[in-house]
Amino acid sequence: MNAYPPVVDADTWLEARLALLAEEKALTAARDALNARRRQLPMVEVTEDYRFQGVDAELGLLEVFEGRRQLIVYHFMFFEARGEGCLGCSSLVDNIGHQAHLHARDTHLVLVSRASQEQLQPFKRRMGWTLPWYSSLGSRFNHDYQVTLDEAVAPVRYNYRDQAELQRLGLDHHLAGEQPGVSVFLRDGTRVYHCYSSYGRGLDLLMGTYNYLDLTPLGRQEGWDGMPDLHGQGMNWTRLHDRYIDPAAPTCCGAAPAAD
Template identity: 70%
Template sequence: MDRSDYPPVASREAWRQARLALLTKEKAFTAARDRLNAERRSLPMVAVQEDYRFQGPQGEVRLLDLFDGRHQLLIYHYMFHRDRGEGCPGCSYVVDNMGNQAHLHARGTTLVMVSRAPLAELEVFKRRMGWTIPWYSSFDSRFNYDFHVTLDESVLPVEYNYRDKAELQRLGLDYHLEGEQPGLSVFVRDGEQVFHSYSTYGRGLDLLDGTSNYLDLTPFGRLEGWDGMPDLNGEGKFWVKLHDQYGQAPVAAHDCCVAQSTS
C-alpha cells in the first residue's frame, strides 16, 4: 500500500479529540438508523395473490412453504450465471457472510436464497461453496420478474432499485438493464396468507455484507477505489472473488452485484 493511502499521524491527545468528535457523529447516525428501522417496520404490506412455485431438494414447494413454519421470511435474490456454471462473486460474498441460522430461527424468521436457474445447477455450485443455507429454484416461475431481479423487457418493463429504464440509462447504470440482478425481499405470513413487506437492491444490500462492515472500520476501507478509498486492483470496480479463487491468477473486475456509491 502506498504511504499516501495512510491517515496522518497525530499525538494520542489529538487522536482522542478527533475520535470524540467522530463519536458524536456516530451516535447521531445510530439514532437516525434506529428511526429509519422503525419506519421500515411500519411500511404497509401487500398481500401476495400469485401462486408462486419453486423447486427445492424435496420437490415443488409454495412461497408459503419457504417460511418453514415461521412467521417471517427473508429471500436473498441470488444471481446465478448459467453460462459460467457459477454464481456472481458479489452475491457469493453476501452468502459467505450469512451466519448461523439458529439466531434467526429463534426469532421466528427464515432466510433462504432463490435463483432463476435449474435446481440441479444450483446444487452443484452450492456443494462447491460449502453452503448450507436453503436454496430454491424459481426457473419455472414469474417470481424473479415480478420482484425485478430478472430483467427482460419482453416480459416486464425494466425496473431495478425502483428506477425505470430511462433513469438507469441516465445514471449510467447500464449493467442493471437486463439479466439477473441482486436483491433481498421480506415476507410475513398471517396463517396461510403471505404478505410482501419490503424489498431492497443495490447499496441497500450493504447491511448484509458483514465483511464490508468490518472493512469500513479500517483506514483502507473496502479497497474499491471510490469515496476516497485506495483501489486494490486499479480498476475502480468491485474486486471480490469467489472464496475458492483467492490466490489464483487475477480475474477481471466485474459489474455484477456492483457495490459502488452510484448504485
C-alpha cells in the first residue's frame, strides 16, 4: 500500500488546505469550549492525609505544592521488578518542558509513583530528568486516584469504567497493577481540592511527540486510523530514549486506542 498522499498542483493543494483549515478552526473553537467546561468542573476537598516520600524527607500533599496555587500530578508507572519506568510514561516525561513556564502561572508539576526512592532516583538520573519525583508507597493515594488497581484494596475502576465494562471492551490490561494518569489539585490556603483526573487516551494531549507526528503525512505510523505501520511495530514503538538502538530493548504493550 502506498503510504503517501496524492501529488497535486499548488492550486489544488491550496483548495484542500483551506478546507482543512476551516475544520481546524472549528476544532480549536470546540477545544476552547471544552477547556472552559473543564475549568468549571466542581471540586472535591481532599481530606485524606496522604504522605509522600521525597529524596530527603516525608511530605504531605500540601507540601508537594511548594507554595504554589495549582498542582499537576503525573501518575508515573514504575516497575520495581526491573528498575525502570513504563516506556510510554518515560516518553511523556521526555516531552515535558521547563517548569519555569508553569511556575510563572503559579502551577507546579510533579511525578508520583508507587515505588521506592531507592529505585526512582537512579532511573531519574539515567534519564536526565529534573522534575520532582515522589514515592507514594505506604499511601492510598494511587488506589484512590485509580492508578494502582487491586481489587483486594478497592473496586477496580480505570478511566471511569468499572471492571465489567473494562472486560467487555477487551481492556484486560487495565484490570490490575500500575496504570498511567494525570490529576490536578488546587490549593486555597491550607485546604486542597481535587479538580480533575484523566487517563487512557486523555493523556495524548500531554505527549508532544504525538502532537508533532500528527502534523506529518505518516502520522504516528502505528497502523490505525489509516496510518501506515512502516516499521511493523504498531503502537509498541516507544522505547526509553537510550534504548532505541538496542534491538533487544523491551517494548511497551498497547491496545488499539479506539476503545481506550
